[in-house]
Amino acid sequence: MSSKELEVLEDFITQNNLKITRQRRSVLKAFLDSEEHVSAEELYKLVTASEPKVGLATVYRTLALLIQSGLASELDFGDGQKRYEHKYMHSHHDHMICTECGKIIEFNHPLIEKFQEEVAARNGFTITSHKLDMFGMCSDCR
Ligand SMILES: [Zn+2]
Ligand SMILES: [Zn+2]
Structure with a gap:
């Protein structure tokens, strides 16, 4: 440890x-x-x-x-x-969750992060945290 x-x-x-x-x-x-x-x-x-x-x-x-x-x-x-x-020393990421087998895939896309900031700024909103969970089927289950 x-x-x-x-x-x-x-x-x-x-x-x-x-x-x-x-x-x-x-x-x-x-x-x-x-x-x-x-x-x-x-x-x-x-x-x-x-x-x-x-x-x-x-x-x-x-x-x-x-x-x-x-x-x-x-x-x-x-x-x-x-x-x-x-969480400690781990960078931000979002998740894809397979609704068939429960597999959880982590991802991070700089453009998704950037667009969220843009949408927030356009609404005069300050983001303190966010989570993006995408549900669907993984390649094994599809
Ligand atoms: Zn699956
Ligand atoms: Zn994770």
Whole structure:
């Protein structure tokens, strides 16, 4: 696990008078080891493979800390479960979601980003964040 990310979490935790427990550390490690867009249940399975005592509630609470400290972002593709991905030191991207197999493809297109800024400026609007989710079928399912 990158010590930078553990440092970020530890700083956040001490600033907020919380404790960095062994269990929270294991959740962070499992999260960082996975490069997928994991749900809390999937992360729970990954953590308990090495730390069977960690409960689902701890996974949820640690995920909340990861979001607050800027290490994770929460995604909602409307399939009834939230997903989480790395945020720290990761550049902005958008997602394509296959409605058949659930595959998630990341993409970034400079013109899409630029046009969003243009549309916003034309409306006197300042964008603080955005997300673009495209739903459809991947090449395997089509
Ligand atoms: Zn597919
Ligand atoms: Zn992503």
